[in-house]
Amino acid sequence: MDLSHLNPAQQEAVRQTEGPVMILAGAGSGKTRTLIARIQWLLEEKGMSPFQILAVTFSNKAAREMRERLAHVTKFDIGTFQVTTFHSFCARLLRAEAQYLGLSRNFTIFDDGETTSVAKTILGRKGINPKDIAPGTIGWYVDQVKNLGWFPGSPITQRAQELAEDPRLWDLFLEYEAELHRSNAVDFGGLITGVLQLFEKFPEVRERYQARFRYVLVDEYQDTNRAQFQLVRLLGAGHQNVCVVGDEDQSIYSWRGADIRNIMDFDEIFPGARLVKLEQNYRSSKKIIEAAAHVIAHNTERKGKKLWTANAEGNPIEIVECRDERAEGDYIAMKVKAALREGVKGSDMAVIYRTNSQSRALEDSFRRERIDYHIVAGIKFYERKEVKDLLSYMRVVVNPKDSLALARIINVPTRGIGATSLRKIEDEAVRLNLSLWELVERVVSQPTEHKHVGLSAKVMSSLGGLVTLIHEVQVLEAGPNPLPSYSYEKLLHESGYLEMLKADRSHEGAARLENLDELLTALKSFEGTTDTPTLIGFLETITLDSEKQVDVNASVGFMTAHGSKGLEYLRVFIAGAEDNLFPSFRSLESGGTAVEEERRLFYVAMTRAMEHLTITFAQGRMLWGSLKFNGPSQFVGEIPAAYFEKKFHGTGPVAAPVRHDEFDQRSHDDDSYGGPVLQQRRSPARVSALYVSGQKVLHALYGQGTVLESEGAGADEKILIMFRDGVKKRFMVKFAPLQRVEEAP
DNA sequence: GTTGCGCAGATTTTT
DNA sequence: TCTGCGCAAC
Numbered sequence: 175m176d177l178s179h180l181n182p183a184q185q186e187a188v189r190q191t192e193g194p195v196m197i198l199a200g201a202g203s204g205k206t207r208t209l210i211a212r213i214q215w216l217l218e219e220k221g222m223s224p225f226q227i228l229a230v231t232f233s234n235k236a237a238r239e240m241r242e243r244l245a246h247v248t249k250f251d252i253g254t255f256q257v258t259t260f261h262s263f264c265a266r267l268l269r270a271e272a273q274y275l276g277l278s279r280n281f282t283i284f285d286d287g288e289t290t291s292v293a294k295t296i297l298g299r300k301g302i303n304p305k306d307i308a309p310g311t312i313g314w315y316v317d318q319v320k321n322l323g324w325f326p327g328s329p330i331t332q333r334a335q336e337l338a339e340d341p342r343l344w345d346l347f348l349e350y351e352a353e354l355h356r357s358n359a360v361d362f363g364g365l366i367t368g369v370l371q372l373f374e375k376f377p378e379v380r381e382r383y384q385a386r387f388r389y390v391l392v393d394e395y396q397d398t399n400r401a402q403f404q405l406v407r408l409l410g411a412g413h414q415n416v417c418v419v420g421d422e423d424q425s426i427y428s429w430r431g432a433d434i435r436n437i438m439d440f441d442e443i444f445p446g447a448r449l450v451k452l453e454q455n456y457r458s459s460k461k462i463i464e465a466a467a468h469v470i471a472h473n474t475e476r477k478g479k480k481l482w483t484a485n486a487e488g489n490p491i492e493i494v495e496c497r498d499e500r501a502e503g504d505y506i507a508m509k510v511k512a513a514l515r516e517g518v519k520g521s522d523m524a525v526i527y528r529t530n531s532q533s534r535a536l537e538d539s540f541r542r543e544r545i546d547y548h549i550v551a552g553i554k555f556y557e558r559k560e561v562k563d564l565l566s567y568m569r570v571v572v573n574p575k576d577s578l579a580l581a582r583i584i585n586v587p588t589r590g591i592g593a594t595s596l597r598k599i600e601d602e603a604v605r606l607n608l609s610l611w612e613l614v615e616r617v618v619s620q621p622t623e624h625k626h627v628g629l630s631a632k633v634m635s636s637l638g639g640l641v642t643l644i645h646e647v648q649v650l651e652a653g654p655n656p657l658p659s660y661s662y663e664k665l666l667h668e669s670g671y672l673e674m675l676k677a678d679r680s681h682e683g684a685a686r687l688e689n690l691d692e693l694l695t696a697l698k699s700f701e702g703t704t705d706t707p708t709l710i711g712f713l714e715t716i717t718l719d720s721e722k723q724v725d726v727n728a729s730v731g732f733m734t735a736h737g738s739k740g741l742e743y744l745r746v747f748i749a750g751a752e753d754n755l756f757p758s759f760r761s762l763e764s765g766g767t768a769v770e771e772e773r774r775l776f777y778v779a780m781t782r783a784m785e786h787l788t789i790t791f792a793q794g795r796m797l798w799g800s801l802k803f804n805g806p807s808q809f810v811g812e813i814p815a816a817y818f819e820k821k822f823h824g825t826g827p828v829a830a831p832v833r834h835d836e837f838d839q840r841s842h843d844d845d846s847y848g849g850p851v852l853q854q855r856r857s858p859a860r861v862s863a864l865y866v867s868g869q870k871v872l873h874a875l876y877g878q879g880t881v882l883e884s885e886g887a888g889a890d891e892k893i894l895i896m897f898r899d900g901v902k903k904r905f906m907v908k909f910a911p912l913q914r915v916e917e918a919p
Numbered sequence: 920g921t922t923g924c925g926c927a928g929a930t931t932t933t934t
Numbered sequence: 935t936c937t938g939c940g941c942a943a944c
Contacts, residue, residue: 528930
């Protein structure tokens, strides 16, 4: 096999197939290309079959991409590659071996929201006020425990208990686990720990999988948690052919349980591990790579990698100080527009920010300038109410023990089974130690024996109808040719859900109908991807792969820094590079490693850029209802002066010009950014108000208007303006891009 | 069973 | 300032 398209380090990463290997792959160092070549090498030079190689990635998107590329460069069919996410891999394995753990293979996977719902139920049952222990706290604790790799009988039980800040948490956790088991359900973390439990308790099962997967590859290794690490350890325990690929400088998910120790301790668990460093960057210009390298060098928790590039010098990074978030948005919109005119495609540009809430001001600017954009990883389709409702119907069909799903739909659409009736049913179910569904079935089939439950005739008949519908769909699904889309339509029509939505004449009702159409489309497309489509398969796909489908949109991408990982763009704008925002105030509060993680995040954002990088920050920003003056991010201060040029962007001569005595030199490294920054404490009080009502004004964005009210004076002056289109807006005079217009004589 | 108000809280979110 | 939620009243 020809490896001449790879550099020497990449070639080593490909050839070093035997024994443990850790590849430290810097940003843009051709990691995926190398991984593809490595698998290809195993197939062609080592004569492996695709079934013998397990490659684990973090996102479904990454897995899909890798499968596609492999199918492209090898003779094997795309379906043969064992390239999946940790979670899908474990889900599939658990379904195959479910009986060992007392699960049935149609178990439901609970997402975070459902975890919280179960937590709520438990609190109610235990009579604990949710204000005392928040359901979210239980969810958080559950997550922690499972991230560590805990399972019943695990040696780390004591450590898991010690994690609890409240002594009651451990009991609540056990109760939560019991409830999941009763529901024949597994949460995200439980998918991983379930496999750990299986492997620890049943060595014969473990050995089967160890023998099957002769080579194990783990991508995005820096983001693995302890549980996933244990899984990798167990899978590789025999042959030791474990290859992990990661970049400690891009570890940005420690808050989700990712543990950097997995990188630091790799050679303790896998002695004699080879270390290969991919340090040549092929993505970005010298200016960008070197500036990013300077920033990340401020971190102490590193294995030490020196990223370099043979690419051209490139353009200096642009650092732009803007008056406020609005000016920031306008600046970026202006630059994007200019680039579009030059012929740069929208899809080659991205705006990256720290928090989702920042997108609003940016979107406003883009809309005003009529620039197409799309938000990457925005609202999740499958979390919409109507979609969740229908998914719950499907879940009840697939796994009747899923009481959460049943409780959700038992009165949707309304069937007269209100809170009181539901309570009666639940109580009786608990009393007889039955699942909700089992009890409902009994009540319907033997009404006389359940008279004491006290359900009205109306409720009884509603329940009867529901049971019949679910049974009918179950029969369809168990039949020789199940068709999920047909089952779905039957549920949608016969449950009365469709009718209910059609009765809703509002705009929202129409949108919901559209979403349900989209769900049908998703089902149909799912049916196209598999020979044996079932509802179980569909439910699993969407729970574990909630990512929005391929964006055919050719527009500018808006995304959080987290969301930008793994992507690249010709031009990148990082907005909101201010202390307390990026790094976040929380990280600054806790300091140390938290700030280092923010720095890695900033580094990830910087290294997305190929040719142009613009970093903007605002002097003043509206945050949580008040104007905050945070000053530029300390990370901006870590970029040496040789790599950037500095600009200002305020809007106009304005009523309240920023006076120069308001600027102050900030202390920074001598060779780095030390630009003027508006200081809050010295906002000077002006003696009088600048505007009185009736005054005609010209606003840079809204056009002409008339002042209706004015209050305060000096730096605090606020005015209410009515614009020509009748829109009223309130402004702080200090920041509004306003000019007075004198009346024509 | 819906609507509305008051209050708390307010990062990041591959699965 | 904005949102999402829990509870109270129609």
